[in-house]
Amino acid sequence: MKNPVIIIALILVLMLFQLFSFAQKSPAAPDAIIKIDMKKAIANFSPSMYGIFFEDINHAADGGLYAEMIQNRDFEYSRVPENMHWINDSTIVNQKGWQEIYYKPADLFSWSLMLKGDVEASVNLEKDKPVSTKNPQYLRFTINKIDNGSAAIVNNGFWGISVTKKQNYLLSFFAKKNSDYSGKLKVTIESTGGEVYASTEIDGLTSEWKQFKSTLTSTAVDPHARFVIYAQSKGTVFFDMVSLFPEATFKNRSNGMRTDLAQILADLKPSFLRFPGGCVVEGATIENRIQWKKTIGNLIDREGHWNLWGYHTTDGLGFHEYLQLCEDLHADPMYVINVGMSCQYRESTVVSKDSIPNFLQEALDALEYAMGPVTSKWGALRAANGHPAPFKIKYVEVGNENSGQTYQTAYKIIQPVIKKKYPEIITIADEIIAITPEDKKAGVSIEMVDEHYYNSPAFFYEQSAKYDTYKRTNPWKIYIGEFAVTTGNPGKGNMRAALGEAAFMTGMERNSDIVNLASYAPTFVNENDRKWNPDMIVFNSSQAYGTPSYHALKLFSGNRPDNVLSTVVTLKKDNSFNPFGQLKGKVALSAWNTAVEYKDVKIEKNGTILFADDFSAGLKNWNIMQDKWEIKDGAFRNNQTVTEAVAYAGDSTWTDYTFSVKARKIKGEEGFIIYSLMNGGNKCIWNIGGWNNTVDALQQDRNENRVNLGKSTPLKIETGKWYELKMEIKGQNVKCYLDGRLCHDEKLKEQLHPSIYATSGFQESKGILIVKIVNPFETKKSCKVVLDGSARFDAKGEAIVLSAEKADDENSFNNPTKVTPRLKTINNFGCSFTYQCLPNSVTVLRLKQIKK
Numbered sequence: 001m002k003n004p005v006i007i008i009a010l011i012l013v014l015m016l017f018q019l020f021s022f023a024q025k026s027p028a029a030p031d032a033i034i035k036i037d038m039k040k041a042i043a044n045f046s047p048s049m050y051g052i053f054f055e056d057i058n059h060a061a062d063g064g065l066y067a068e069m070i071q072n073r074d075f076e077y078s079r080v081p082e083n084m085h086w087i088n089d090s091t092i093v094n095q096k097g098w099q100e101i102y103y104k105p106a107d108l109f110s111w112s113l114m115l116k117g118d119v120e121a122s123v124n125l126e127k128d129k130p131v132s133t134k135n136p137q138y139l140r141f142t143i144n145k146i147d148n149g150s151a152a153i154v155n156n157g158f159w160g161i162s163v164t165k166k167q168n169y170l171l172s173f174f175a176k177k178n179s180d181y182s183g184k185l186k187v188t189i190e191s192t193g194g195e196v197y198a199s200t201e202i203d204g205l206t207s208e209w210k211q212f213k214s215t216l217t218s219t220a221v222d223p224h225a226r227f228v229i230y231a232q233s234k235g236t237v238f239f240d241m242v243s244l245f246p247e248a249t250f251k252n253r254s255n256g257m258r259t260d261l262a263q264i265l266a267d268l269k270p271s272f273l274r275f276p277g278g279c280v281v282e283g284a285t286i287e288n289r290i291q292w293k294k295t296i297g298n299l300i301d302r303e304g305h306w307n308l309w310g311y312h313t314t315d316g317l318g319f320h321e322y323l324q325l326c327e328d329l330h331a332d333p334m335y336v337i338n339v340g341m342s343c344q345y346r347e348s349t350v351v352s353k354d355s356i357p358n359f360l361q362e363a364l365d366a367l368e369y370a371m372g373p374v375t376s377k378w379g380a381l382r383a384a385n386g387h388p389a390p391f392k393i394k395y396v397e398v399g400n401e402n403s404g405q406t407y408q409t410a411y412k413i414i415q416p417v418i419k420k421k422y423p424e425i426i427t428i429a430d431e432i433i434a435i436t437p438e439d440k441k442a443g444v445s446i447e448m449v450d451e452h453y454y455n456s457p458a459f460f461y462e463q464s465a466k467y468d469t470y471k472r473t474n475p476w477k478i479y480i481g482e483f484a485v486t487t488g489n490p491g492k493g494n495m496r497a498a499l500g501e502a503a504f505m506t507g508m509e510r511n512s513d514i515v516n517l518a519s520y521a522p523t524f525v526n527e528n529d530r531k532w533n534p535d536m537i538v539f540n541s542s543q544a545y546g547t548p549s550y551h552a553l554k555l556f557s558g559n560r561p562d563n564v565l566s567t568v569v570t571l572k573k574d575n576s577f578n579p580f581g582q583l584k585g586k587v588a589l590s591a592w593n594t595a596v597e598y599k600d601v602k603i604e605k606n607g608t609i610l611f612a613d614d615f616s617a618g619l620k621n622w623n624i625m626q627d628k629w630e631i632k633d634g635a636f637r638n639n640q641t642v643t644e645a646v647a648y649a650g651d652s653t654w655t656d657y658t659f660s661v662k663a664r665k666i667k668g669e670e671g672f673i674i675y676s677l678m679n680g681g682n683k684c685i686w687n688i689g690g691w692n693n694t695v696d697a698l699q700q701d702r703n704e705n706r707v708n709l710g711k712s713t714p715l716k717i718e719t720g721k722w723y724e725l726k727m728e729i730k731g732q733n734v735k736c737y738l739d740g741r742l743c744h745d746e747k748l749k750e751q752l753h754p755s756i757y758a759t760s761g762f763q764e765s766k767g768i769l770i771v772k773i774v775n776p777f778e779t780k781k782s783c784k785v786v787l788d789g790s791a792r793f794d795a796k797g798e799a800i801v802l803s804a805e806k807a808d809d810e811n812s813f814n815n816p817t818k819v820t821p822r823l824k825t826i827n828n829f830g831c832s833f834t835y836q837c838l839p840n841s842v843t844v845l846r847l848k849q850i851k852k
Contacts, residue, residue, distance in 0.1 A: 028782075029572055030572065030782040030784035030834055031571070031572050031756070031781040031782050031783065032569055032570065032571050032572065032756040032782075032784070033569070033570045033784045033786060034567060034568070034569050034756070034758045034771070034783050034785045034786070035567070035568045035570070035786045036565050036566070036567050036760045036769075036771065036785065036787050036788065037565055037566035037567075037788050037789065038565060038769075038787050038788055038789025038790075038791050039788065039789045039790075041563035041564060041565060041761075041762070042564050042565065043511075043512055043513035043563065043564040044512070044513070044562070044563050044564070045509065045512050045560060045561045045562055045563055045564050045761050046512040046513075046515070046516040046517070047271065047560065048271035048272060048332065048516065048517055049271065049509070049512060049516065049517060049518060049557075049560065050268070050269075050270065050271060050518060050553065050556060050557035050560070051270045051271045051272035051273060051274065051331060051332075051334070051517060051518070051519045052265055052268065052270040052272070052273045052274065052329075052331065052519055053274040053278070053481060053519035053520065053521045053522070053523060054273060054274065054275045054276070054277075054322075054523055054524075055275075055276065055277040055278030055279070055280055055521070055522060055523075056276070056277070056278075056280055056307055056309070056313055056317070057277075057280075057307075057309045057522050057524075057525075057531055057532055058309070058522065058525035058526055058529055058530055058531050058532060058535060059311065059526035059528070059529045060522070060523065060524035060525070061313060061316075061317040062158070062311075062313050062314055062316065062317070063157075063159075063526055063529070064158075064261060064524050064526055064539060065257050065258055065261045065262065065265075065317065065524065066257065066258070066316050066317040066321075067245055067246055067249050067256055067257055067258040067259075068243060068245060068314070068316055069157050069158070069161050069162075069169070069227070069244040069245065069246070070110075070155050070161075070227060070242055070244050071109075071110040071155060071156070071157055072108075072109050072110040072111060072155070072312070073241055073242050073243050073314065074135045074137070074240070074241055074304060074314055075108070075111075075125060075135075075137045075138055075139050075239075075240065076135055076137050076303075076304050076312060076314075077105045077109040077110070077311075077312040078104070078106065078107045078108075078109060078125070078137070079137070079306070079312065081102070081284065081285075081305075081306035082283070082285055082287035082288040082305060082306060083095060083285040083286070083287040083288065084284065084285060084288070084306075086102075086104055087099070089103065089104045090102070090103050090104070094284050094285045094342075094346065094347065094349075095285065095349065096346075096347035096349060097347060097667070098346045098347035100284065100308070100310075100346075101310075102310055105312070107124065107125045108123060108124075108125065110155055110156065110157075111123070111139065111153055111154065111155055112153070112154045112155075113151075113152075113153060113154075114150075114152045114153070114154045114228065115149065115150070115151055115152075116149045116150045117147070117148045117149020117150065118145065118147045118148050118149050119143070119145055119146050119147070119149040119150065119151045120143075120145040120146075121141070121142060121143045121144060121145075121146070121151040121231070122141075122142050122144075123139060123140065123141050123142070123153060124139075124140050125137050125138070125139065125140070126138055126139075126140045126238070130240065131174045131209045131240045131241065131300055132300045132301050134294075134300075134301045134302065134303045135240065135241070135300060135301075135302075135303065135304070138174075138238055138239060138240035139153070139238065139239045139240070140236060140238055141153055141229075141231065141236065141237045141238070141239065142235075142236045143231045143233070143234050143235060143236070143237075144234065145234065146231065146233065146234055150230055150231075151230070151231045152228045152229060152230040152231065153229050153239075154226055154227065154228050155226065155227045155242070156224075156226050156227075157225075157226070157227065157541065158526065158528070158541060159526070159528040159540065160223055160224035160540070160542075161189065161224070161225045161226060161227055161244070161541065162222070162223040162224075162225070162541040162542035163189055163197055163198070163218040163220070163221065163222055163225050164218060164221050165218055165219060165220055165221050166217065166218070167217070167218055167246065167247070167248065168215050168216070168217050168246075168247035169189065169198065169215070169216045169217075169218065169244055169245065169246055169247065170213070170215055170216075170243075170244070170245045170246075170247055171187060171200065171212075171213065171215065171216055171243070171244055172212065172213045172214075172241070172242075172243045172245075173211070173212055173239055173240070173241060173242040173243065174210065174211050174212075174239065174240040174241050174300065175202070175205055175209070175210065175212060175238060175239050175240075176205065176206060176207055176208055176210065176237075176238050177205040177206070177207065177235060177236065177237045177238070178207070178235055178236040178237075179207065179235075180234065180235035180236060181205065181231075181233055181234070181235025181236055181237055182233045183231065183232030183233030183235075184201050184202060184203045184205075184232050185201065185202040185203075185205070185229055185230065185231065185232065185237070186199065186200075186201055186202075186229070186230040186232060187199070187200050187201075187202060187214070187216070187228070187229050187230075188200075188216075188228045188230070189216055189218060189225050189226070189227060189228075189244075190225060190226060190228055191220075191222055191224075191225060191226070192224060192225075192226055195220075197218045197219050197220045197222065197225060198216035198217055198218045199216070200214040200215075200216055202214065205237065209240070215247070223540070223542035227244055229242075240300070241299060241300045243299070246258070246259075249262075250262035250263065250328060251328045253321075253324060253328070255299070255316060255321065256321075257317075257321075257328075260539075261524070261537070261544055262328070262329075264537055264544055264546060264550075265329060265523075265537075266328075266329050267554060268550075268553065268557050268558075269557050269558055270329055270331040271331060271332060271517075272326075272331050272332040272333070272334050272394065272395065272517065272519075273322070273325065273329060273331040273332075274334040274336060274395075274397070274481060274519055275322045275326075275333070275334070275335065275336065276290050276319075276322060276336065277290070277336060277400060278336070278400060279308055279309075279343045279345070279346075279400065279401070280308060280309070281336045281337070281338055281399075281400045282338060282341060282342050282343040282344070282348075282399075282400055282401075282402075283305075283308060283338075283342050283343060284306075284342060284343060284346050285342050285349055286340075286341075286342050286349050286351065288305060288306060288342070289338045289342065290305070290315075290338075291305075291362070292318070292319040292362070292366050292369075293362075293365070294315065295315040295318025295319050295320075296318050296319050296320050296369070296385060297381075297385065299314070299316060302314065302315045302316065303315070308343065309531045309532075310529075311529070319366065319369070319370075320369075320382070320385050320387070323370055323387075323391040323393075324387065324391075326391070327391060332392070332393075332394035332395065333370070333391065333392070333393045333394060333395070334393075334394065334395035334396075334397060334428075335366065335367075335370075335393050335395070335396050336396075336397040336399075336400050337359070337362070337363040337366070337396060337397065337398060337399070337414075338359055338362070338399070338400075339356065339359055339398060339399040339402060339410035339411065339414055340355060340356045340358075340359045340410050341399065341402055341406065341407065341410070344401065344402060344403065344404075344669075344692045345401075345593070345669060345692060346669075347669065350406050353409060353413075356409075356410050356414065357413065359410070359414070360413060360414045360417055360418075363396070363414065363418065364417070364418070364421065365378055366378075367393060367396070367418070367421075367422060369381060369382050370382070370390065370391045370392075370393050371390045371391060371393060371422070372390065373390070374388055393422075393425060394424075394425065394426060395425065395426050395427075395428055396418055396422075396425050396426075396427050396428065397427075397428040397430070397450060397481075398410075398411050398414055398415050398418075398427055398428065398429060398430070399411065399429075399430045400430065401430060401452065402430045402431075403430060403431045403691075403692065403694055404692075404694060407430065407431070408431075408433055408434060411429060411430075411444075412433070412439055412442070412444045415429070415444060416442055416443030416444050416445070419443060419445065420443055426447050426448060427445075427447050427448070428447070428448045428449070428450050428479055428481075429446050429447075429448070429449050429450065429476075430449075430450055431449065432446065432449055432476070433446050446475065446476040447475075447476060447477070448476055448478065448479050448516065448517070449476050449477075449478055449479065450479045450480075450481040451478060451479070451480055452480075452481055452482040452483065452521075453480065453482070453483040453484075453504075454482070454483070454484055454486040454487075455485065455486065455487060455488075455706055455707075456485060456487045456488030456500070456706050456707075457488045457490075457496055457497065457499060457500030457503075457776070458488060458500070458702065458706075458707055459488075459500070459706060459707050459708075460483075460501060460503055460504040461500060461503050461754065461755070461757070461776070462707050463504055463507065464503045464504050464506055464507035464757055465507060466507060467507055467508070467510075467511035467514050467515055468507070468510070468511060470511065470514050472513070472514070477514060477515070477516040477517075478514050478516065478517075479515075479516060479517040479518070480508065480517070480518040480519070481517075481518075481519055481521070482519065482520075482521035483501065483504065483519075483520060483521065484497070484501065484520055484521055484522075484534065484536075484549065485497035485498075485500045485501055485534075485549075486533070486534065487706060488706075490533075490534050491808060491810050492530075492533060492534050492538070492547075492810055493533075493534035493535065493536070493538070493547030493548065493549055493550075493810060493811075494534075494547075494548060494804075494808050494809060494810045495548045495803075495804035495806070495807050495808070495809050495810075495819055495840050496807035496808065496840075497534060497547075497549055498547070498548035498549045498551070498552040498819075498842065499552075499774060499776040499807065499840060500776075501520070501549055501552060501553070502552045502555075502556070502757070502772075502774045502842045503757040503774045503776065505518070505552070505553075505556050505772075506757045506758060506759040506772060506774060507759075509556070509561075509564060509759040509761065509772070510564060510567065510759045513564075520536050520549060520550075522535045522536070523535065523537060524536070524537050524539065525537070525538055525539075526539060526540065527539070527540050527813075528540065534547060534549070535547070536549050536550045536553070537550055538811075538813075540813065543813050543816070545811050545812070545813065545816035545817075546811065546820075547810065547811055548802065548804065548809075548810070548819045551802050551819065551820055551821055552802055552842050554821075555772075555800060555802060555844050556772065559770050559772070559800070559844045559846070560761075560763075560770075561760070561761025561762050561763050561770050562761065562762060562763055562764045562765070563761055563762055563764070564760075564761045565760045565762060567758050567759050567771075569755065569756050569757065569758050571755050571756055583655060583677050583729065583731070583732060583748060584652065584653055584654055584655040584677065584679055585650075585652055585654065585676065585677040585678040585682065585683065586648050586649060586651060586652055586654065586675075586678040586679065587601075587603060587648065587649060587650050587659050587674070587675060587676050587678060588625075588646055588647065588648035588649075588674065588675035588678050588683070589601075589636065589646075589647050589648075589661065589673075589674055589675075590644065590645055590646045590647075590672075590673035590674065590675060591627075591638055591640070591644075591645045591668070591670070591672065591673060592643065592645075592669075592670050592673060592687075592690070593640070593643055593668050593670055594665060594666075594668030594669055594670045594671065594672075595637065595638055595639065595640040595665075595666040595667050595668050596637070596638060596645075596663060596664065596665055596666060596668075596671075596672055597632075597636065597637045597663065597664045597666060598635065598636045598637075598661050598662065598663050598672075599614065599615065599634060599635040599636065599661070599662050600660075600661065600662045601613045601614075601636075601649070601661045602658075602659075602660045602661070603650060603654065603657050603658070603659055604657060604658045604660070605654070605656060605657045605658070606656075610650075610654060610657060611649065611650055611651075613649070614634065615631045615634060615635065615636050616634070618631055619631065619636075621649050622636070622647045622648070622649050623647065623648050623649065624646075625646040625647065625648065626644050626645055626646045627639060627640065627644070627645030627646070627647075629645070629647050635664070637666065640667070640668055646675075648675070648678055650678075652678075652679050655729070656729055656731070657676075657729055658726060658727070658728045658729070659674070659676050659726070659727045659729070660724070660725065660726040660727075661674065661724075661725050662722050662723065662724055662725070663688075663722070663723050663725055664720065664721060664722045664723070665689070665717050665718070665720070665721070666719070666720075667719065669692055669693060670689050670690055670692065670693050670717075671687075671688045671689020671690065671693055671715075671716075671717030672688045672689060672717065672723070672725065673685060673686070673687050673688070673690070674686050674688075674725060674727065676727050676729055676734070677729060677748075682701065682702050683700075684698070684699075684700055684701075684709075684727070684734055684748065685698070685699040685700070685701055685706075686698055686699075686725070686727060686736050686744070687699065688715065688717060688723075688725065688738065689715055689716060689717035693716050693717055694714060694715070694716065695712045695713070695714060695715060696712060696713050696715035696738070696743055696744075697712035697713075698710060698734065698736060698743075698744040698746055700748055700749060707749065709734070709744070709746040709748065709749070710744060710745075710746045713743070723739055724738070724739050724740065725737070732747050733745070733746070733747055733748070734746055734747075754776045754777055755776075756773065756774070756775055756781060756783060756837070757773070757774040758771065758772060758773045758774070758783075759771075759772050760772070767848060767849040767851065768846055768847065768848060768849070769787075769791075769793060769845075769846070769847040769849065770844060770845070770846055771785060771844070771845040771847070772842070772844050772845075773835070773837055773841075773842075773843045773845070774841070774842050775837035775838065775839065775840070775841045775842075775843070776807075776840065777839060777840075778806075778807065778839050778840065779839050780836050780837065780838060780839055781836075781837045782834055782836055782837075783834065783835050783837055784832070784833070784834045785832070785833055785834070785835060785845075786831070786832050787832065791831075791849055792831065792849070792850040793829055793830060793831070793847040793848060793849055793850060794829065794847070794848040794849075794850055795827055795829050795830055796825065796826070796829065796848075797825075797826050797829045797845065797846055797847045797848055798823060798824065798825060798826065798845070798846040799823075799824040799825075799826050799843055799844070799845050799846075800821050800822070800823055800824075800844040800846070801821060801822050801823075801824060801838060801841055801842075801843050801844075802819065802820070802821045802822075802841060802842040802843075803819075803822075803838040803839065803840055803841035803842075803843075804818075804819045804839075804840045804841075805839070805840070806840065807840050809840075826845070829847050
């Protein structure tokens with residue numbers, strides 16, 4: 001018999017071991033707790049929250065959404081931009097002196113002569129007797145000899161003409177001939193090697209202009225085909241408005257949209273479409289602005305214009321087509337009007353106050369065209385153009401990115417008249433308008449203000465809480481008309497950018513009683529003409545894909561609740577974050593689109609001069625990063641040859657110093673910019689007269705993640721006046737003085753601690769709880785979701801997850817779905833559950849309520 005004492009002891013040891021093991025295996029604390037108050041909604045969700053901003057940038061219209069396949073179909077590309085002139089073959093200038101790099105197009109841009117065999121021929125532009133005086137230039141094709149060979153004119157479209165097997169393409173052009181031409185014309189779509197995919201013959205040319213039409217059916221697939229017109233005798237033939245259109249367009253509209261690009265917009269389920277811009281609304285000159293009356297009617301009579309993003313546009317996608325697109329997308333039109341100002345970022349021209357009513361009338365005529373009865377002047381024209389029923393414009397934005405007293409004067413003239421005539425329209429201002437009692441009596445009001453944000457992921461993480469403390473008594477709502485991560489290493493649209501934007505969108509949704517509308521910008525980029533980076537949708541002649549930013553927006557737009565629930569995120573304390581350490585670095589002098597002078601630079605620490613420069617010794621103390629700098633009359637001056645000018649000096653080990661300098665503006669759009677604590681990717685930036693010379697702001701930049709320190713204040717720098725600037729650095733504190741006046745007293749921020757960002761809401765009609773979670777970390781994060789309330793939910797539900805292995809991951813034409821949402825079934829939902837958020841992820845959880 002075994003000893004019972006030993007047996008009992010063994011049992012006790014085993015029990016203790018089991019208890020210890022259980023304690024060791026107890027679940028770790030979650031990385032974040034997301035508490036959702038189900039008892040009461042804190043706000044109704046704005047049903048129109050997500051929409052689209054469309055501007056013709058990056059060939060978004062011609063060569064993009066607008067389905068025309070021939071580039072320079074109207075032969076007007078070489079026209080001089082409106083009220084501008086070339087100062088050389090690569091630069092144009094407006095009447096205010098603003099310069100832009102724009103390479104003068106060849107007379108027959110995108111067209112070429114193709115000769116084979118014993119042939120002599122030439123092409124040139126003529127203006128003598130055009131089809132339409134609105135498009136005065138046309139092509140003359142002269143064939144002097146065509147023995148045993150061929151003579152043809154060729155157009156390669158917008159970086160290739162994309163054709164598909166068995167698809168039809170609609171050909172049209174105007175042509176006439178001289179009496180010496182006796183043959184027909186042969187028109188083909190063919191490979192660059194000459195293999196013919198489609199062909200037609202055109203007969204019946206006369207000495208008078210005549211439009212010819214035909215249909216071409218492709219026998220092959222080729223994204224880089226070319227369009228060719230062959231002459232079949234000696235003589236001279238003239239061409240204008242040469243067009244090739246896919247028969248299949250979005251919703252089968254004539255003069256319509258490219259099917260795949262329009263569908264990718266439709267998939268966003270946009271509530272509104274803001275058009276036609278953007279800076280193109282203002283133009284580089286007043287004459288260069290978009291004028292809607294010139295964008296409707298017969299294509300041959302549409303003048304087109306120079307697009308300030310660097311190319312000619314035909315205006316084939318005009319006012320009527322925009323309205324039709326809105327209708328086809330089931331999106332409310334948001335029409336942006338010009339208020340008598342050209343682009344303020346391009347040395348704006350402003351009309352006199354007496355001329356502003358002309359711009360008001362231009363807007364009223366547009367609204368009548370869109371919404372007036374067929375018995376009205378402009379409503380009748382709309383009906384004649386194929387749409388008797390009125391369109392319904394819901395929003396009018398008064399100006400684009402305009403600001404200042406001149407803008408406010410124009411707004412007060414225009415807005416009350418539009419609101420009185422069309423009370424159903426919601427008017428949108430570009431800034432908060434100072435309304436006096438007299439203005440109020442005159443009917444001036446602010447219904448909504450458009451705010452634009454282009455910045456780093458860190459900025460958007462920080463600004464996700466921006467509207468939490470927004471004054472609820474303001475009578476206006478907010479439209480975030482343009483937002484995107486553009487700095488802080490966004491690549492060409494990577495997951496890092498999408499995460500910052502998604503975090504910001506959680507703040508929009510949480511405050512949708514204030515933020516009613518939002519749209520990403522820009523929407524489209526043709527990969528062959530990237531004027532702006534990044535963009536939401538990338539395309540070429542045959543393909544298109546959405547960036548992670550597109551998919552994040554699509555997730556948010558496709559999962560809209562009816563109301564917003566209180567959602568509080570508590571992040572587990574993490575001791576791995578370190579503060580800056582000691583702040584140190586060099587100094588820099590800078591300017592943005594402005595020529596400035598600096599003198600008497602001095603860096604001082606505790607009464608000791610670390611550095612001083614009166615520029616008597618030339619440039620030897622300075623490293624020039626951007627622009628050309630020179631010493632003139634004892635001052636350090638940049639030549640304003642590039643947008644941003646930067647020159648730096650000093651020692652990267654400098655700490656706790658005072659940086660003083662005198663500055664004077666010579667010409668340009670803004671004021672001064674000086675840097676301190678410039679060390680690697682870090683710097684403190686004082687922007688004096690930034691944002692078109694309207695604002696004084698202090699910013700901090702950590703590896704291109706730029707955030708504002710404190711509040712910016714209104715400020716305008718006078719041209720020709722010397723100012724004294726001083727920055728005092730002590731520890732993490734920065735003080736800025738302008739002419740002895742303290743402007744900023746701020747504490748530099750430690751590296752932003754990332755968080756988990758979340759919002760939630762309920763779809764009443766479907767009984768669905770929607771929880772959106774953003775995890776910007778490179779590792780998985782466990783999130784415990786606690787639903788506070790009596791509602792019960794099915795354990796089975798869905799998770800839609802947009803994630804990437806690395807924040808740098810992007811989509812591409814080779815891998816367009818690398819970063820796209822994945823649908824997962826979840827089986828552990830309840831009133832309290834833990835969800836594992838993948839690294840670099842945006843997640844939408846959908847929980848089905850169990851009805852009592």
